[in-house]
Amino acid sequence: EADIYQTPRYLVIGTGKKITLECSQTMGHDKMYWYQQDPGMELHLIHYSYGVNSTEKGDLSSESTVSRIRTEHFPLTLESARPSHTSQYLCASSGRGSGNQPQHFGDGTRLSIL
Amino acid sequence: KNQVEQSPQSLIILEGKNCTLQCNYTVSPFSNLRWYKQDTGRGPVSLTIMTFSENTKSNGRYTATLDADTKQSSLHITASQLSDSASYICVVSDRGSTLGRLYFGRGTQLTVWP
Numbered sequence: 001e002a003d004i005y006q007t008p009r010y011l012v013i014g015t016g017k018k019i020t021l022e023c024s025q026t027m028g029h030d031k032m033y034w035y036q037q038d039p040g041m042e043l044h045l046i047h048y049s050y051g052v053n054s055t056e057k058g059d060l061s062s063e064s065t066v067s068r069i070r071t072e073h074f075p076l077t078l079e080s081a082r083p084s085h086t087s088q089y090l091c092a093s094s095g096r097g098s099g100n101q102p103q104h105f106g107d108g109t110r111l112s113i114l
Numbered sequence: 115k116n117q118v119e120q121s122p123q124s125l126i127i128l129e130g131k132n133c134t135l136q137c138n139y140t141v142s143p144f145s146n147l148r149w150y151k152q153d154t155g156r157g158p159v160s161l162t163i164m165t166f167s168e169n170t171k172s173n174g175r176y177t178a179t180l181d182a183d184t185k186q187s188s189l190h191i192t193a194s195q196l197s198d199s200a201s202y203i204c205v206v207s208d209r210g211s212t213l214g215r216l217y218f219g220r221g222t223q224l225t226v227w228p
Binding site: 106 | 118155156157158159160203215216218219220221
């Protein structure tokens with residue numbers, strides 16, 4: 001089993017709230033990713049990081065932000081949640097030699113904004 | 115436009131039967147192709163990865179094939195089990211940049227009935 005953890009697993013919250021989705025991995029991987037996935041649809045990359053203090057936006061425009069202060073931690077923040085942010089958010093990581101492909105995924109956070 | 119198309123969208127089979135899932139892609143240039151299994155409510159788990167020079171790769175009862183000339187891949191599942199019920203996602207990586215980019219299919223939802 002991969003050692004990558006996401007919390008919370010489920011979150012239902014009202015519009016306008018600030019939200020932080022947590023992602024941690026214990027494998028020492030340099031590369032970490034955030035994907036957004038809607039039911040029956042493909043995963044979309046929204047953020048990635050190649051190491052501490054490195055963050056980049058992905059292919060899908062997102063109002064969320066990320067930070068990478070520690071290797072093992074890659075939280076995603078929404079400053080003011082809206083119903084359009086309702087989705088599943090998947091965190092992933094990959095180590096050296098894997099290119100840019102995520103090797104391990106967390107089990108996701110299913111976010112519902114009322 | 116680079117795309118990954120998977121078929122069928124959904125499939126129901128009886129336990130013990132074999133099945134084959136298809137993935138057609140137009141991604142160019144091509145780097146590698148990976149199949150993931152995603153259980154409901156969980157993150158994707160990598161099953162196989164194939165580069166241009168590989169045309170078959172097995173992982174237990176899962177066998178993936180790749181025809182880089184026709185840009186087609188298949189995932190064959192032998193002697194299906196109830197635990198095989200999941201979404202199977204085909205992902206293709208290009209090498210158009212140093213980072214490469216991933217193109218995700220929408221997945222095939224497989225249901226195995228007893």
